[in-house]
Amino acid sequence: MSKPSYWTIQILPGGGGRARSYRVEKRRAKAVGIAAAVLLMMASAFVATVLGRQDAAEQLARYRAENRQLIASLQAMERRSGEFSQALDDLSAREQRFRLVAGLPLLDPDVYSVGVGGPGGVSPTNDEFFEVAPDLAREAGDVVVDIEQLLRRADLLGSSLTEAADSIGTQRERYQRIPSIWPVVSEDSWISSGFSHNRLHPLLGLRRPHTGVDISADFGTPVIAAGAGRVTFAGSRGEYGRLVEIDHGDGYASRYAHLGRIAVRVGTRVRRGDTLGEVGVSGTATGPNLHYEVLIDGRAVNPVGYFLDGYRR
Structure with a gap:
């Protein structure tokens, strides 16, 4: 079936x-x-x-x-990079002036180029990113290279400015030690007898060098240090009467004579403007005055040449 x-x-x-x-x-x-x-x-x-x-x-x-979004971010980074570069240009100009003030030589252009990485550069890119968007990858790499160069440039400028600041600090300290301010605290004080190689002595009647300047002021007027330093003598010495002598370093020294009172001791560290004593009539002084001397390497020089602009005569 x-x-x-x-x-x-x-x-x-x-x-x-x-x-x-x-x-x-x-x-x-x-x-x-x-x-x-x-x-x-x-x-x-x-x-x-x-x-x-x-x-x-x-x-x-x-x-x-x-x-x-990435393109927008890159464009923003490029703008920031340009602004940063302009700011560094301005800072570089100031850095050069700063080095001149500090007495330092300007950076050599070759050294400066090495500091920022020199010519050329390789754009770091991600291989996958480069395959997908090569133009964008190259642009991103260029921005990274620019930023790295700017950072190296900023680091170089920072080091240069630090060097200049240290130099200026050292010079400022040295400047503070140079005896260069009016040593009597009085608006009414004046030079009554100047520096001379052949001055007629008011008491002895003899012609002899006057190795400083006599500043007339009221008895008891404060006498101050013309520069920072260390007190090497504080006491009486012959014609000087009561005398304070300061070693300022770098060969500079100053003397403050005919004092009525001495306010410092040997070894005292003084700053510019510190009180040393008072105007008096000790030694061969004929009236209240300060006999003030400046010495360089032991040789007396005219103190007037070291007074800052605007000192009181």
């Missing part, structure tokens, strides 16, 4: 109606099933393709947005 070449499908209604039977050939049913499976696979592939393209489009949109 041969197998049937068809399938019988019965549909039984739920309401108790008459059952209906349908015959479907097996070959046709198989063909319909295969066709349905193929259609389902094609539909699935289509849906996957559409979804994949949609995801790719969204990802592309994100990449483009990130790219725009």
